[in-house]
Amino acid sequence: MERNIRISGYSISHTDLIRFIIIAALTLFCILITTFSISRDLETIYAQLFYFPIIYATYFYPQRGLYFAGGCAIVYEMFAYIYIFPDTGGMIYVTLQALLFVCIGAMVAYVSEKLNTSESQTRSIVEKSQLGIILFDKNDFSIRLSNTHLEHMLGYTAEDLAKMTFPQLFATQQDQQRFYDALGPGEEIANFETLFLTRKKEPVWVNLSWNRITENLISCTVVNINAFKLAKLAADEIDARYKQVSDSLPTSIIIIRNQMIVYANPSFTAFSGYEPDELLGKDPLTLIHPDDQADFTKACQLAETPSLPPARSEIRFLIKSKKTRYATLFFSTILQDESPAVLINLVDIPERESTQERAQLDKRRKRGLISTFAYELRTPLQPIMGYINLLMQDPEKYGVTEETRLILDRCAKSVDRESQIINQMLELSVIGTGKVSLEYTVFSVPELLKTIINAGKYGTEATITIDVPQDLTFDADKKKIATVLDTMLSNAVKYSMPPRTVQVIYRSSPGDPMHNLSIKDNGIGITDARLDEIFEPFSVPCPGENNMKFDKIGLSLAIAKKYIKLHGGYISVDSIKGLETTFGIHIPKQRPEEV
């Protein structure tokens, strides 16, 4: 079968010629024998000789062979009639013989046609296949068959290939060895990639798949993958270079595909504390702080829109040591192994972590520091205050004269003031920030004012008019409001100019949600520039101004502001320099619901 299929243009006509000669020779021989036998009355024995050329011809050329059979029948009959005529029985026999020639010819032609059709189909499939096809012997590797596609692919002719063995096609010894190893036990091998050499000794990448079709024959398909392979090699080289770059980058890089980490550079492994093989295949979300997972997922999705610049996000990572680390992430989409993946560039922000921790630590330190300060400042005041109290309680026992009593009284006031300043400082410091609770009660405002004025003896220093409804009540923290009012009145008295007048005025319409209480003095006034500053604790006085007077305000206004703010209100201040100052206290009439 192989021999037939290998026939190409030139060799077919050559074979035809040989067959034609064979048929002609056989026919001539048959005619001679038949003529001879008939003339000797031996026709019944030798007519069957015609079967040989008929079978031969109809087998190879079914259609023309049949004409040939008919021709043979006619020739045979003509010769036979010449000799047999007028023997009727003999003539019928000869006619039947001739008909039998045609019948046999037809039968063989039919069978041959059938065989040839399937054979030519197979031949055509192999020949016209877009794959290179090669058949070789399993034992000596001689090439038994190749198709034109393969011949074109490698630049060989069928004759060249017929003289070669299959392993000779391989480019290198190593490839040959790989082939022998692969061939060994395997009946079928698919996608064996190797290099072949063309006739011009140029290397060609091919993909081989083979299987055994008979005991000794192996059929192998050869696919040219040269272009693909070269492109892939080039891409691999780029990948390798890119990997080399990213491996040595100080910033962390990870690539995520299908919700999995497919690449993490050494900087990232160092950042995360995980080993590279622990990271690969891991869901990146397991590394993200739960509160930041939504942001992370969103950023990944945004990165998939190529028109946008790399998305950027600050994300908390949970590293292997269970600690949280902050990083700024830059998301972008890349192609990795021909499918889209998200590349994340990660910049560690170690400062952030420490900033928060430091802030906490600072707050604790500050509390500790302020607490220690207060402790150290207050402790020495105790004996001073105690002994002064003692001396003044028992003037006779300790020989205290009236003059010394006055001195001691001034000392006591200084100690009081010192103590008060320390308390105010604490109130405004981090230690005071925790105390935000207000104790709400309903109290009478005119009564509270009276109490404060009496306690501070403000009435003796200034004329105080109170324009407040007698039944006015506040629903607020009485103690804190008292402190605020005391501050306001004390300042008003202190900074008014003789003859000192201070007015306390309440104004509010029924629709107004706020109580508006103002304390107005005829004082030195405050410049606009300083209006905001007076509420700032520890504020630095304006250069060039005579600030000494304001320094004495100390921290009380800042505390007043804080207390009123706690109530949900505010303090207003309005001043005409050298004429008057009005402080307004505004607090909600309604107690806040949550209190």
Added chain:
Amino acid sequence: MVRKIMIVEDDQPILDLMDLLIRKLGYEPVLVPNGLEALELIKKEAPALVLLDIMMTPINGWEFLEKLRGEYGMRQIPVILFTASPLVDEKMEKMKDPHLGVLTKPVSLADLKAGIARYLG
């Protein structure tokens, strides 16, 4: 009989002062310079009230208080924290001890009198 007030305080100038102030207020002072000694003496002296400094060694005021209320089982004896530290109030409020008060230094004679009177009438 004059009631005793125990003053647990490691600052000698203040102990000296308290000696006079407590006497002036009409009580008998028991001056103790540290918490451990105070615990040793407390059963024997049986004071009506303890004025307790916080920042002391080897045990601080809180530790003294814990032992006093716990091991020593003296849950009823009034204790006034006598301190200059501003962080005491918060902690004291959390303890919800009805027999525990605080006086922040510097304490005037009048405040001291009032503070003690709250417990001893």
